[in-house]
Amino acid sequence: MAAFLASLPGAIAQGIIWGIMAIGVFITFRVLDVADLTVDGTLSTGGAVLVMCTVSGMNIYLAMVLAFLAGCLAGLATGVFHTAFGIPAILSGILTQLALYSINLRILGNKANQTLSVTKYNLMVSLRYIPKSLIVCSIFAVALIALLYWFFGTEMGHSIRATGSNQAMARANGINTNTRKIIGLVLSNGIVALSGALLSQYQGFADVNMGRGAIVIGLAAVIIGEVIFSKLFKNFALKLLAAVFGGVIYYIVITIVLRLGLNANDLKLFSALVVALFLGIPYWKAKVAPKKVKTKERSAENA
Amino acid sequence: MLEIKGVSKTFNPGTINEKRALNGIDLTLNDGDFVTVIGGNGAGKSTLLNMITGVYPVDCGTIIIDGMDVTKLPEHKRAKYLGRVFQDPMTGTAADMEIAENLAIAARRGKRRTLLPGVTHKEKNEFRELLKKLDLGLEDRLTSKVGLLSGGQRQAITLLMATLQHPKLLLLDEHTAALDPATASKVLNLTEELVSDGHITTIMITHNMKDAIRLGNRLIMMNNGEIIYDIQGEEKKNLHVSDLLELFSKASNGEFANDRMMLS
Known part of the structure; x- marks a missing residue:
């Protein structure tokens, strides 16, 4: 128990970092209604760019900006595949993700991984300084949520949300749905790359495989956050916060099951099953209680 | 206001499902015209x-709105000039967004979307006044998600959205067909009010021949992708449902006047 409690702050810090990635996933999965698989590659891209820039002597904040921009470019590629080439969104994401594997190897100087020593460089977060990391990650997440809350309340943000909600309506109101999808994908992947950049600092290295399964963790965080907080959190900013909390809860659960003796190699199997289960819940709910939904609509009509 | 010249459209050309939907349509609408369009299923309305x-793009012909050739313009650019209400009440609004947000999106139709606030306080007050006129109790629910509303309420909001930015042309595609009779007549009254108040040039497709005769100053009948009957003014006012039925059966050798038409 004591060992579990001791590992808790680290799990939370890592959970927030993955929660920031979940915010990126939320933008595509929930706002744009697109499952974007680019993120598996983008997370590594963000980490790789940050490590290589920092190692070459660049200021850490500037390196973060470059990591963000690299992620944006990955999102742009997926967006162009999807809109200009007419490739289904999921396949577009897979294509970019595959391409990014080669690109990430090149960024990492044709190596599978590169280390980033916290003793040599002035990093924002590190597992050596967990309290500081917790504070920095929390501030980062809150600032990001505030920024996105503002953005999705603007005319531009509204047009992106309309595109995700109803494309026919969006076009009928003069919104170019293709450019809105691209903007959403660019923004989402930029955020995921930022999360990767934080993660590489935290763990002290960037690895070409660090993003494998990231989309599943992101979805897990989004869905866990929704299932637990949906009754409480209606506001857009709070929904984003729920995704971050979902990431934290996911990492605490992972810490627990590992303590309970789950083989670390089985972790991805475990994650996939958890996500499948949580994705299934709303579907089963709708199947079991169709009558309940109908009365709800009726009462809305009478109101 | 609207000029359609020689527009044709064939779906799935060269296949067994080939369907000539429009066959050389010529149609000119004057400013302030309110045209009702009737015709059987697959007539091309x-x-x-x-x-x-x-x-969809046209196969041939040109479409001119208020002197501008829009034939090659993509859908979202033409939207600047057009207000639309669809048959399916779910199509015209974004269910996941608030009533005020939906209206605000429509208020910016054809304008650049900037990083300014998506809905201003001033707009919210204006929207509240507009919604009050609908008399559906929506003025107190500006921040409700549109997905929580009934089909009739959504269709009323879509109408409001379509006319918010005075459109050069209002297009109504059987917009009351999916509603119950009481709601349908309410939405139809609202349509009349908005169209006459704003003096908006309108095309309304309907399956209800009484409505087609009662509303508007001009009536068009379509069959097999062609306009087979075009009547306006006094002549239209004196029209009866029986006249239309006769015309229908003449045009289509009796196939045309199906049960749906008789009943409506």
Whole structure:
């Protein structure tokens, strides 16, 4: 128990970092209604760019900006595949993700991984300084949520949300749905790359495989956050916060099951099953209680 | 206001499912015209509207709105000039967004979307006044998600959205067909009010022949992708449902007047 409690702050810090990635996933999965698989590659891209820039002597904040921009470019590629080439969104994401594997190897100087020593460089977060990391990650997440809350309340943000909600309506109101999808994908992947950049600092290295399964963790965080907080959190900013909390809860659960003796190699199997289960819940709910939904609509009509 | 010249459209050309939806349509609407369009299933009514709005490209011909050739413009650019209400009440609004947000999106139709606030306080007050006129109790629910509303309420909001930015042309595609009779008549009254108040040039597709005769100053009948009957003014006012039925059966050798038409 004591060992579990001791590992808790680290799990939370890592959970927030993955929660920031979940915010990126939320933008595509929930706002744009697109499952974007680019993120598996983008997370590594963000980490790789940050490590290589920092190692070459660049200021850490500037390196973060470059990591963000690299992620944006990955999102742009997926967006162009999807809109200009007419490739289904999921396949577009897979294509970019595959391409990014080669690109990430090149960024990492044709190596599978590169280390980033916290003793040599002035990093924002590190597992050596967990309290500081917790504070920095929390501030980062809150600032990001505030920024996105503002953005999705603007005319531009509204047009992106309309595109995700109803494309026919969006076009009928003069919104170019293709450019809105691209903007959403660019923004989402930029955020995921930022999360990767934080993660590489935290763990002290960037690895070409660090993003494998990231989309599943992101979805897990989004869905866990929704299932637990949906009754409480209606506001857009709070929904984003729920995704971050979902990431934290996911990492605490992972810490627990590992303590309970789950083989670390089985972790991805475990994650996939958890996500499948949580994705299934709303579907089963709708199947079991169709009558309940109908009365709800009726009462809305009478109101 | 609207000029359609020689517009044709064939779906799935060269296949067994080939369907000539529009066959050399010529149609000119004057400023302030309110045209009702009737015709059987597959007559080309909806395709005509989809050609005007740019959902699909035309095979040939030109479409001119208020002197501007829009034939090659993509759908979202033509939207600047057009207000649209669809048959399915779910199509015209974004369910996941608030009533005020939906209206605000419509208020910015054809304008650049900037990083300014999506809805201003001033707009919210204006929207509240507009919604009060609908008399559906929506003025107190500006921040409700549109997905929580009934079909009739959503259709009323879509109408409001379509006319918010005075459109050069209002296109109504059987917009009351999916509603119960009481709600349908309410939405139809609202349509009349908005169209006459704003002096908006309008095309309304309907399956209800009484409505087609009662509303508007001009009536068009379509069959097999062609306009087979075009009547306006006094002549239209004196029209009876029986006249239309006769015309229908003449045009289509009796196939045309199906049960749905008789009943409505």
